[in-house]
Amino acid sequence: MRHHTTFRQLEIFEAIARLSSFTRASEELYLTQPTVSMQMKKLTDIVGAPLVEQIGKKVSLTEDGRELAQASREIFAILDRYTMAVAERQGLERGKLKLMAITTASYFAPRLLGEFSKLHPGIDVALRVTNKEQVLASMADNLDDLYLLGTPPQEIDVIAKQIMDNPIVVLAAPNHPLARESRISLQRLAREPWVMREAGSGTRNAIERLFHEHGLEIRPRLELGSNEAIKQAILADLGISALSCHALTLHQPGQFAVLDVEGFPIQRHWYAVYPAGRQISPVARAFLEFLLRQRGERSCSPDKLGANCRADCAS
Ligand code: PGA
Numbered sequence: 001m002r003h004h005t006t007f008r009q010l011e012i013f014e015a016i017a018r019l020s021s022f023t024r025a026s027e028e029l030y031l032t033q034p035t036v037s038m039q040m041k042k043l044t045d046i047v048g049a050p051l052v053e054q055i056g057k058k059v060s061l062t063e064d065g066r067e068l069a070q071a072s073r074e075i076f077a078i079l080d081r082y083t084m085a086v087a088e089r090q091g092l093e094r095g096k097l098k099l100m101a102i103t104t105a106s107y108f109a110p111r112l113l114g115e116f117s118k119l120h121p122g123i124d125v126a127l128r129v130t131n132k133e134q135v136l137a138s139m140a141d142n143l144d145d146l147y148l149l150g151t152p153p154q155e156i157d158v159i160a161k162q163i164m165d166n167p168i169v170v171l172a173a174p175n176h177p178l179a180r181e182s183r184i185s186l187q188r189l190a191r192e193p194w195v196m197r198e199a200g201s202g203t204r205n206a207i208e209r210l211f212h213e214h215g216l217e218i219r220p221r222l223e224l225g226s227n228e229a230i231k232q233a234i235l236a237d238l239g240i241s242a243l244s245c246h247a248l249t250l251h252q253p254g255q256f257a258v259l260d261v262e263g264f265p266i267q268r269h270w271y272a273v274y275p276a277g278r279q280i281s282p283v284a285r286a287f288l289e290f291l292l293r294q295r296g297e298r299s300c301s302p303d304k305l306g307a308n309c310r311a312d313c314a315s
Helices: 007-019 022-029 033-047 063-089 103-107 109-119 132-140 186-190 202-213 227-235 282-293 307-314
Strands: 052-055 058-061 095-102 123-130 146-149 158-172 194-197 220-224 241-244 266-275
Touching: 007 022, 007 033, 007 063, 022 033, 022 158, 058 063, 063 282, 095 103, 095 109, 095 132, 095 282, 103 109, 103 123, 103 227, 103 241, 109 123, 109 282, 123 132, 132 146, 146 282, 158 202, 158 227, 158 282, 186 202, 194 202, 194 227, 194 241, 202 241, 202 266, 220 227, 227 241, 266 282
Parallel strands: 095 123, 095 146, 194 220
Antiparallel strands: 052 058, 146 266, 158 241, 158 266
């Protein structure tokens, strides 16, 4: 078997085993579903026995599948240790990490950097929080090592690794009449006054896409260029909005009502991105691997996201 299997196949299989879903694995690895299915078929042919059983959308592992999942995890753990050791020899003691995070990513990026800095105290870190246009400009000029984004750019050829879930939830003031309702329809919601992020925001695009898919349109009552301003506007009863759960990280439960709306939370993701063809520095590679290693632990972890989003992140 080892003469034929590729690491890519094992990586895909490991993701399917961990996430119990072909769809989620393809999203996480930023691959198309047919690619994932084809690689799984090849792997199954090489092994000569079924690795997964599919009932409806739910994927479970066969006995052979469980053993292969375990073997894959061990292989990747050994490789991770090797990469870290090499990176350390190549100078992880000292160095500089230059990161750029798009607006909403600023809610989690500093915490991750803090954890990484504790592991590598000799590394200086610079984080710039900015908008999409500046991300593209910085990529074109090769200014930063890595970019943390919700939407990998289409304009430039990039490598994008999924690092975290990014659920978008509908928020209202706690005393809002809709806060007591369940299964609110999108039609009903479209009639509400909305406070919206500026045009071009990834969050806004995701909300508009969902409504558009249902033949609906939101007419914003107010447009604001920051999540913090939007939260203030909600509390001032200017309207409802939808934001990333991460924007609620530091809030007490109950400070906002998370509305129970059909089609929400919108399941988005955060990506670490760099231009394809760019050789990233050992420090940047170590940070990327740190992000990927902790991906499972962090995805939608309720304590990290804030109590407001618990119910939405449990799914
Ligand atoms: P934002 O989110 O643009 O709404 O801040 C980041 C993204 O989704 O790309």
